[in-house]
Amino acid sequence: MNHIFFCIVRKPNCNRPGSACYDPRFIGGDGVVFYFHGKSNEEFSLVSDSDLQINGRFIGHRPAGRARDFTWIQALGFLFNSHKFSLEAAKSASWDNEVDHLKFTFDGQDLSVPEATLYTWYSPNKDIKIERVTMRNSVIVTIKDKAEIMVNVVPVTKEDDRIHNYKVPSDDCFAHLEVQFKFFNLSPKVDGILGRTYKPDFQNPAKPGVAMPVVGGEDSFKTSSLLSNDCKTCIFSESHAEIDTVKSEIEYATLDCTRGASSGYGIVCRK
Numbered sequence: 001m002n003h004i005f006f007c008i009v010r011k012p013n014c015n016r017p018g019s020a021c022y023d024p025r026f027i028g029g030d031g032v033v034f035y036f037h038g039k040s041n042e043e044f045s046l047v048s049d050s051d052l053q054i055n056g057r058f059i060g061h062r063p064a065g066r067a068r069d070f071t072w073i074q075a076l077g078f079l080f081n082s083h084k085f086s087l088e089a090a091k092s093a094s095w096d097n098e099v100d101h102l103k104f105t106f107d108g109q110d111l112s113v114p115e116a117t118l119y120t121w122y123s124p125n126k127d128i129k130i131e132r133v134t135m136r137n138s139v140i141v142t143i144k145d146k147a148e149i150m151v152n153v154v155p156v157t158k159e160d161d162r163i164h165n166y167k168v169p170s171d172d173c174f175a176h177l178e179v180q181f182k183f184f185n186l187s188p189k190v191d192g193i194l195g196r197t198y199k200p201d202f203q204n205p206a207k208p209g210v211a212m213p214v215v216g217g218e219d220s221f222k223t224s225s226l227l228s229n230d231c232k233t234c235i236f237s238e239s240h241a242e243i244d245t246v247k248s249e250i251e252y253a254t255l256d257c258t259r260g261a262s263s264g265y266g267i268v269c270r271k
Contacts, residue, residue, distance in 0.1 A: 023164070032204040039218060
């Protein structure tokens with residue numbers, strides 16, 4: 001008997017829609033490639049919907065004589081179901097594959113996720129899940145019924161530095177995130193640097209045929225912090241999130257346990 005094995009890729013594909021990699025290069029839900037440079041040490045709205053907000057913090061470096069920063073996405077912040085969750089790539093002078101560079105917070109508290117392949121952490125209501133794909137530096141974050149986010153932490157390598165002439169200093173490898181988003185149930189009004197490319201009627205301003213199509217609009221997407229929803233185009237509503245939280249709690253309270261176990265989101269019914 002011949003056996004056919006399929007390898008399921010569980011890390012970001014930087015050449016597929018929903019990705020945000022490199023310095024930052026995005027591929028929108030419409031399949032269009034564009035660059036959004038932002039500014040170093042500032043936060044911007046990546047996705048803003050009525051019940052989900054995802055922000056990105058940009059880090060960067062500006063060599064002498066250059067007009068703008070080279071930038072990378074260093075952290076992601078999530079607002080969902082009255083919760084605030086973040087993950088970030090910790091700053092490091094040099095890169096070590098044997099060190100986990102990921103840091104997490106949940107509702108204002110540092111969150112420890114043990115370094116074990118396939119280890120899974122759930123939020124108390126099971127609406128946020130973190131799964132380690134490998135022991136270190138690679139995770140999948142699932143926001144229940146809204147998004148799946150594959151994340152890698154990577155450095156700016158010497159080869160990257162040589163090719164792009166970043167001129168990165170010796171005391172910072174600029175550890176940053178490679179990300180690929182998969183969304184569910186986004187509304188037609190969704191906004192954000194990446195989110196708006198999922199609108200049915202969106203016309204991407206990126207110029208076709210250009211080697212590096214840069215999209216601006218920093219002032220429209222800038223937030224005051226990683227976990228804020230106060231940008232000019234943000235539509236996330238905390239009151240809407242609170243309603244969803246109540247609905248979620250009601251769903252868990254009314255599970256049918258007659259079969260011994262539910263087929264839900266990691267919930268086990270016990271008599």
